[in-house]
Amino acid sequence: MDWGTIAVRLEDIVAAHSGEDTFDEVHALIIAKLAHTHHLMEASEFLPASRRTQRVNEWLDCASHAWPELHTSYRSSLADSALAECASLLEHRSVSHHWTEGLDAIFEYLTTRHMKGSKGQFFTPRHVVDHMMQVLAPQPQETVFDPACGSGAFLVSARNKDERCVLYGADISPRAARMCRTALVPTGVSASSIICHDSLDTTCALPQSWVGTFDIIATNPPFAGDVTNEYVHSYALHQQGRRTERDILFLERCVKMLSPNGRLGIVLPHNKVGSKRYAYVRRWLLCHMQIYAVVSLPQYTFAPHTSQRAVIIYAQKRTTPLHRPDDTEQVCFVVTNVESKDASGRLIEDPGSSHVRHDLDEAEERIREHIKSCNVGNEWP
Ligand SMILES: C[S@@+](CC[C@H](N)C(=O)[O-])C[C@H]1O[C@@H](n2cnc3c(N)ncnc32)[C@H](O)[C@@H]1O
Secondary structure (H helix, E strand, O other): OOHHHHHHHHHHHHHHHOOOOHHHHHHHHHHHHHHHHOOOOOOOOOOOOOOHHHHHHHHHHHHHHHOHHHOOOOOOOOOHHHHHHHHHHHOOOOOOOOOOOOHHHHHHHHHHHOOOOOOOOOOOOHHHHHHHHHHHOOOOOOEEEEOOOOOOHHHHHHHHHOOOOEEEEEEOOHHHHHHHHHHHHHHOOOHHHEEEOOOOOOOOHHHHHHOOOEEEEEEOOOOOOEOOOHHHHHOOOOOOOOOOEHHHHHHHHHHHHEEEEEEEEEEEEOHHHHOHHHHHHHHHHHHHEEEEEEEEOOOOOOOOOOOOOEEEEEEEEOOOOOOOOOOOOOOEEEEOOOOOEOOOOOEOEOOOOOOEOOOHHHHHHHHHHHHHHHOOOOOOO
């Protein structure tokens, strides 16, 4: 059974047995399981046959002691009988230290499920996240930021690539930020580096102090929706009297948040590179960043949430913006067309293996070669 299915089953059990918020209960179970995996107390069994409720809460006590920054004050009220069903799903599962598979699937399920109605809150498939981190190649002590971090997939992937990079995340949803902290605090990331915040808000003190500081930004911002907040007027890409799309503001914000020579990997709707209407966005971007590569993703990459086509842009911030784009700079365009999902959003595996089918490895090779050929001394590792 995959972790996404486990998440669905856990939530069903909790919903059937409890009047409590299912998000909090499932989140508590996951933290208890994490405490067990980290051996926070001497107990071989996760949930023994009797007094299961008491044991869950003992694990939660240990977790709040070990990771006070997680603020795990919630205590389970599930009866032993319901916990027996949850135990059968979780008992023999191990939550890997590297958190590669599994828990982010649960987090994704819980986060999206509880953010229904909000726009653009779908998650990036793991193989796309990992491909982006391969290209961005975080190095020891480099800072990595995701301004729309969700449950932290990009940050987890960066940490798996190099344990010594320094991670920062922000998400407007308190639950997403909480999930992201749960994923990262037990691995030593400070909870104060993962904030619940509107990353587009240029008037707030904390992210203002982060402006211009990050070595790497990797993100898949929400595509949908226009922004009407007062702060849109502080954006160069806001056009008086016209709708201002959220992803355009995210793009500008990311550029501002990067340090000079900082590296950007961002997922954007295809129309931002293809449509005449956004020529002004591309012009602005080319003046502020050297664009190395644009990767077009297959149509169902974000199914079932949307079949809108998307691209990944890889770019590096200029030390000084240009007045006009430099026509001599070459951009590597890569079209990936091996669908990793079917139209219903189910991942397609390579025959005879449990690997998701995709052609992003070939894309990575081409992008690396291209960057190497044009990045003379600009520090793209
Ligand atoms: C498409 S999801 C991507 C999540 C995650 N980075 C991933 O790729 O799996 C976009 C995320 O942006 C968050 N978001 C939307 N508007 C935001 C804002 N103004 N500031 C910060 N986060 C925002 C949503 O809550 C959601 O978690």
